[in-house]
Amino acid sequence: MPTSDQMKKALQSYVDGFDRGDAASIVALFADDAVVEDPVGNPPISGRAAIEEFYTNAVAAGSRLVLDGPIRGSQGNAAAMAFTVEVPAMNVRIRAIDVMTFGDDGRIVKMQAYWGPDDMEQ
Template identity: 55%
Template sequence: MTIDMTMAANKSADMKATLLDYVAAFNAADAERVAALFADDATVEDPVGGPVIAGRESILAFYRHATSLGARLEVVAAPRGSHGNAAALCFAVYARMQGQPVRIDVTDVMTFGADGRITGMRAFWGPDDVHPQ
C-alpha cells in the first residue's frame, strides 16, 4: 500500500483546522457556525455511550443548548490528524454541573467527508474525567 504523503498531509491539515474552527465557534457561542461544519447527515455522540444525535438540524439544536450554558473549551494538545478521514482533539471543557464549576477532560474524534465537513463526532469522556474546580 502506498500513501500519497502530500495529499494526506494536506487533508490532515484541513481536518485539524476544522477542529480548531469548531472550538472557536463554540467559544463564540455561535451554534449556527458550529453546525455548519457538519454534513447534513452527520452524527454526534457526546459522550460516547450516550444517545446519538443525527442530522444537522438536531445537531444545531444540541449546540444551541450547549453554547447557551456558558461552557468554554480550552485546547490542551495540538490536534492530531491521520492518513484517513479522521482527526482528534484533546481539550478541557469548563462548565457548571449541578451548580458547581467543573473541568471535563475530553477527546473528540471526528470523521470527515470528501467535502471536508464533519460526518461524525464522538466525544470520549467519562465520570472520572469530570473534575471540581
C-alpha cells in the same frame, strides 16, 4: 478526502466557535446527516436539527474549550483533539478527547466524544 491540514483547521474552527459563543458556526462544520455521540455510549444525535439543538444548548451554557495539546490529524479521514470543556452554567470541567470523521467534502460526518464520570470535576 480532506487533507490532515484541512481537518485540523476544521477542528480549530470548532474550538473558535465555542470561544465566540457561535453555535451556527459550529453546526456549519457538520454534514446534514451527521451523527454526534457525546459521550460515546450515549444514544447518538443525528440530523441537522438535533445537532443544532445540541450545540445551541452547549453554547447557551457558556461552554468553552481549552485545548490540552495540538490538534491531531491523520492519513485517513479523521482528526482528534484533547481538551477541557468548561461549563460555567453547571460549574463543571470535563476532560475529553473528540474524534471527528470527515466526508469527502470536508464536513464532519461523525463526532465521538470520549469522556466519562472520572473525567468531570466541580
